[in-house]
Amino acid sequence: xxxxxxCGFKEFPAPPRNPHIVLPVAVSPDGRVITVRAAKPCGHRPxxxxxxxxxxxxxxxxxxxISDCHVEAVGVISISVxxxxxxxxxxxxxxxxxxxxxxxVSQP
Numbered sequence: 001x002x003x004x005x006x007c008g009f010k011e012f013p014a015p016p017r018n019p020h021i022v023l024p025v026a027v028s029p030d031g032r033v034i035t036v037r038a039a040k041p042c043g044h045r046p047x048x049x050x051x052x053x054x055x056x057x058x059x060x061x062x063x064x065x066i067s068d069c070h071v072e073a074v075g076v077i078s079i080s081v082x083x084x085x086x087x088x089x090x091x092x093x094x095x096x097x098x099x100x101x102x103x104x105v106s107q108p
Contacts, residue, residue: 021036021059021061021094021096021101022036022037022038023101023102024037024103024104025059025092025101025102025103025104026103026104026105026106027087027092027103027104027105027106028105028106028108029105029106029107029108030086031083031086031087031088032082032083032085032086032087033080033081033082033083034048034050034057034059034080034081034083034087034092034103035078035079035080035106036048036059036061036078036079036080037076037077037078037079038061038076038077038079039075039076039077040075040076040077041063044063044064045077045079046061046062046063046064046079047061047062047064048060048061048079048080048081049061049062049095050081050083051095052083052084052085052090053090054090055090055091056090056091056092056093057083057087057090057091057092057093058093058094058095059081059092059093059094059095059101060094060095060096061079061096
């Protein structure tokens, strides 16, 4: 799968610094590993930042080094993060818009 990125040209805006989480999102059977799919704009892997709270876990994607790059097709990659404790019954939330993220439990 590919996405198109237009970086550094006045005709095209740079990719968003904080893109929304897109589906599908997978959670490991033990509830500790969360995997998302994201574009790799301008050749730089985005950061996936998580914060754990008593009733929710937030996910926040951050694109780095995107203000001055070239137009290119970019691959879509998987990014995983390990939580300090299982997701359990907590909600998974997109930190950029506050919306609940639907997810599926991956196969072992």
